[in-house]
Amino acid sequence: MRVMVLVKATADSEKGFVHTPESLEMLEAMGKFNDELVKAGVLRAADGLRPSSDGKRVAFDGASRTVIDGPFTETKELVAGYWLWEVKDMDEAIAWVKRCPNPMPGPSDIEIRPLYEMADLMPSSSD
Structure with missing residues (x-):
């Protein structure tokens, strides 16, 4: 099972690395x-992300594309870094996250999201 482990941004991470x-x-x-x-x-990839002030968003509306400069509001909805892990199940991913050093000064959150596998997207023979 592949999972993306997302380190959520904080006010401190949005200031940039000090x-x-x-x-x-x-x-x-x-x-x-x-x-x-x-x-x-377990580890397949990992990186920290620069603050959203260094980023861009592209908003889609039909054929229209609008580029939006960072920083972006709602810091708690932003990602400061990630890992891509290969684990046997969600319990193993949780166990690894519980061992992780706190990635931010003060309180922080880490979110674990399973990736779709091709088998998840293809209709089964019983459908």
Whole structure:
């Protein structure tokens, strides 16, 4: 089972990365955690995202396309980083997330979302 593990943005992450002893300690802890994921054969991809102020959105309305400059409001709805994992089931993904160092100073959320597999999208022979 493939899952995308989304680190939700915070007001701090939207300010951009600031080199502090705490942020560097967090990066080191996250690097160790990522090494564990690699050794376990779970990690497929991972990255942190720059703040939404560096981003763009493209809004679609029929044939129309409108480019919107960041920053974007509703920080709690933004993503600050992600992993792509291969796990046996959601319980394994939850267990890994519970071991993860806190990715942000203060409170933060991590969301786990299963990816569609081709078999999920194709009609079964019994349909």
